[in-house]
Amino acid sequence: MATSPAEPTLRDEAATAMTRLRTRSLTMRFEGLVALDAVDLEVRPGAIHGLIGPNGAGKTTLFNVVTGYHRPTSGTIELDGRRIDGLLRHEIAEAGVSRTFQNIRLFGAMNVIENVLVGRHSKIAVAGVELAGRMRPHSDHRALAAVRALPSAPRAMLHGLLEVAGAIAQPPRVRQTERAAIEHCAELLQFVGLVGREHELANNLSYGDQRRLELARALATDPALLLLDEPTAGMNPAESASVVRLVRRIRDELGVTVLLIEHAMSVVMGVCERITVLDYGRKIAEGTPAEIQGNAAVIEAYLGTSAAQGGGRAAPRA
């Protein structure tokens, strides 16, 4: 059980000893289409790790699988040595994985501070008491999930009742944690550079600010690992540079490990310490920026001189 803020020392110790994120032969198939093909990925703690590859290489799919939006067909995912594949999306978030989206997805009709507060959700007390355990109606099959959830139903109902009671009565502990959350979020907004816009609706922000808000919201979950899906997409060079600075600060000042997808090579080569290259769902290369830049397979994947090498591209397709 890794409810992150409760036992930070434990994870930090584990982190020093292990890799932050490790996937082993991670495979994802969609009705005959192989989106990820036995991908082994290792992200070290405190790294800024890049994930690149041509369009349709399976980068975003990898993010979706790691964060629980898709269940992998096979393979395992570990965070700090603990299996997280098979967990529900909110459980993975609580375990310490957070993300942003390629096409910005904010809660448009909520204001800026509320958007960030949603990320802070699990850090706010339910009521005056702590509750152990949680409902886990999770299975391959929906009907089965419901059956499996049955034994925990009374506890889930009690939990729900407490949540409602806590919301209405607002005992001191709820207020305290709520206030702490608001303060934390305010600070995060300052961190990403959105001071003064707290009360604006997310929909009314400029594109760049929306990206920043998404970052703040992702950081609000206290992640150990942050997945950034094309954080500089659609930005001019100046904006892009400031985001790069922000990503560095996230790692340096907050100590959050970052795995990022990026198309702009200048960004990737400038900010990442290690880079993994995917093509047609397979890992074709991994190494430092310098190593990647000289890698023949990578060049071929990007430039598409496929005929000469043969097998490389055609095989995973079938």
Add this chain to the structure above:
Amino acid sequence: MRELQEGADRRLRAWRGRAAGGAALAAQPWHAARERLRAAEERTRLPIANVLVLVVALSLPFWPVIDSRWLRILVLVGIFVVLGLGLNIVVGYAGLLDLGFVAFFATGAYTYAILSSPASPALQADLNWWLAIPVVLAVGSVVGVLLGLPVLPLRGDYLAIVTLGFGEIVRILLLNVVGLTNGAQGLFNIPRPEFAGWVLEALDHWYWVLVLASFILAFAVGRMRASRMGRAWEAIREDEDVAAGMGVNTVKYKLLAFAMGAAIGAFGGLVFAGFFTFVNPSSFTLLVSINVLSIVVIGGMGSTPGVVLGALILIGLPEVLQFDETSRLLSLFNPIVPFADTSLWGRQLASARFIVFGLMLVAVMALRPQGIFAAARPQVRLPRASGR
């Protein structure tokens, strides 16, 4: 590299410590000012406007124009305000389009009726109305969860049609499970609320009880909305997938939305049964669901004053159209309008009141598609020293 990692983890620890305790924050220059402003905001949690509305609402029975006909309609409006508050959670906050809200209304009304009506064929238990409140709230929320479970994976209009189906199923069950519900004959002579000899029967008393109940419910619903639960609901409404990715247990909060809406809807049913002392399945048709949804949308989704206004318009207006005052008012136009006897309009309007009702829905939507009280105010505001 190793060094870098250790450094980062140290900083991470420090950051976490600060976040939990908030001690480091006190050093911020703007912090003190923010605290002051927050205290001021908390003092005005009960804005004067609310008190004013409450006083005006409570004083209505003393107004000379408000006679028992008005009060009777206001009580019916009050019941629909309660229903609207319930559905507002489901549709307005959590964004779950529910076209079968009548199921919960019926659940509440029949739970009390079965447990108290002398005509009840089974389970008659002389249950006191006031004691029935927790029973009905509990039964309502359980039914809400049970009906919510199978529709969890559904979105948008698929959800709408399935909930509509549930509403119809519940009504048909009420009709056909005669051994429990007495079928189409319904359950009658349901006892009125009684408390230590005081019987809730007089219209003005009913009205006051409903005003107070609505205020308590509105307060409770407002609190829910302003809590992390309310934010979770809104996040689900805005983007369910992202909400889950931010640590919100979407299953739990969707079920909570159904349960809360259902409990409040069931309470509305309890009031209905206690007030009319008679329930039969023909009071629990799809039309009720449609009416409540229209109230919520016309008033402005997610807005509590909107619910009140919506109920006044949609429930009150068709009744008021057949009041004698309406005819008299219309006959005042006689000198202005040529070639027509406006005094006859009253009766025509009364018999065409549902046409008026329908056209009004179209007109209100055309003029204010967001509802009358559009775009509800965000809940969390951050007082700032800079004071934008």
Add this chain to the structure above:
Amino acid sequence: MFWFDQLINGLTIGSVYALIALGYTLVYGILQMINFAHGEVFMLGAFAGYFVLLAVGGDDLGGATIIPAIVLAMFVAALASSSAAVVIERIAYRPLRNAPRLAPLISAIGVSVALQNIVLRMTGGRDRVYPRIFPGGSFGFGDFQVGYIQAFLIVASVLMMAALLVFIQRTRTGRAMRAVAENRATASLMGIDVDRTIVTTFVVGAALAGVAGVLQGLWIPNIRGTMGFLPGIKAFTAAVVGGIGSVPGAMVGGFFLGLTETVGRELLSAIPGVHLPNEWSDVIAFSLLVLVLVFRPTGIFGERVSRRA
């Protein structure tokens, strides 16, 4: 032959549902809105056809004259329903094209309530009865008998559905409809007149519903102001079961629902200890709807991804 009869009953009811469901699904596909007033468009078609049949001779029609009379009734009904739909679209929906999602739904409910009550007021709440001009009786082998009117209804609806499919797949307008359904903005950039295409969609859906009104009137003669409401809800259910937005889905969903209410209920009743008389048909239909959607959240022919805002 009991089961065969119930099968034919199911198919007949199902074809009416399917014809109405097509209107729901077409409009939904293009506007993502539930056209709640569609049941009333069906009702208006039935009334238009009734007046036509009355005007050309009513019960006195006989022999070969019924064929042009019925064709004329269907044509006028389609025309009347379409005009009503165009007016409704213009007044109640177009101003709300960019409004919040529930606004057009409420507006549609308003139109539905108003139309029902206008017709009820005009008819004094009394039923009108279609002239009984269609020859009664049946054909078939031995116990397997099909009523002429039921056969006519099923065949006519299947033909119309086939025509619709051809229209959508093969014609320029049909392609435009599909393009607008796919992506309104892109279609507009490609030079498609979006407003006109939307109106066309309403017209096509309403024409089908209007003809369905006449067909039902020929079969079950009583028509009244509220006659559209229940079939409207059922047809909407059928459209959702089939996968709303999908044209074949609406057809399959309609027949599926019709058969569930008849054959399905009797099949369940055949289980010893289970007794499900007619008053339970809606329970069965809606329970089935829940089951289908729990296992296929977007209906039988629905798109795979269940994301819709």
Add this chain to the structure above:
Amino acid sequence: MRASSRGVRWGWLAAVAALATLVAVACGDDGGGTPAAKSAQPGFKVVAVNKGQPIKIGISSILTGDLQALGIPIAQAAELAGKGVTVEGFSIAFERKDDTCSPEGGTSAAQQLINAGVVAVVGPVCSSSVIASQPLYEKAGITTVSPSSTAVASTKPAGRGVYKTFFRVTYNDAIQGPALANFAQNQLKAKSAYVVFFNDAYGQGLKDEFQKAFKGTVAGSEGFEKGATNFASIVTNIQNKKPDVVFFSGFFAEAVPFITQLREKGITTPFLSADGVRDEQFIKLAGKHAEGAYLSLPSPKLAGSVYDKFKADYKAAYQKEADTSPFTAESFDASTVIINAIKKVAQKDGDNLKIDLAKLQDAIAKSETTGAIGKIKFDAKGDNAGGETPVTFFVVKNGKFEAFKG
């Protein structure tokens, strides 16, 4: 604690108050019947009608929606009875209110009528409105005479005594149901019956009474909803079960499509139904299929000089036949009963007129009237006990209702 400012205290206050209420209620007097269960003495008053003003009689009927076809003629027939009538020089005026055939509408209409100062009410038309609104009328001391409420519960409320302010002209299901069952057994020699019922209070009630009294087997019992037009599935079942009689408990609106589909399927099983179908519209709309249908009417007759005059007057006033809709004659009679009682109890008081509502109730309770439907007098429960043979049967022959002679 600064954090627990007003908001928190309010929350706890509400919780404590709720708890205290619960405890108090739990400790409170739970014994003894609840007040609603007791019979109350009606709140009779004396109404004064000023000079120049009319005497007001209320009408609670359904005037909108698809039942307006039933409700508007009922209102018109009631108004007909008061046309040109004067009591001590005071004319009579009717106040129509729409009760939408629902508990909510029934009470709302009742309140409007009570406030309008009516002395008595014709209606409510539907049993659900009656049951919900009677407590109000009782409290106001206003007597109601319903032309058409057939539910047994209207005059036999569970858990309390009868409402003294309620009377009805029509006969209830408990009389009609057994008579229909007897008719099926004895006249039609039916050993099995298939029951088709409208799934509302009227249809279910009558069907229950029929099934209770029918000694043969009930081959099947199927309900349908308001506005149903499609009976294909039921008809196929009937064809399969081959019953001796089909009993239809409902109104003509659904009976027409039902019998049409039944006969067009070639099923000639006798069709038996009750007052809800005994309507000229049934014959007119079902045409040749209506031939041979048996129908009961829980009133001695629709004949005689009063009925003929009513029919003629109705046609003159509204340009349509009175018997195109059920319960018009009953409504005319209900109105007549009230007007006669007013004539008896109204007293001149200077220029004004005084009507003692207690006396009015008494006069209605004791009245004996020969009305359009025959003799009307009320028993202690408020049911019409005037008929010597309360239920008569008709058969449709050559497009006309003919009295059945066994």
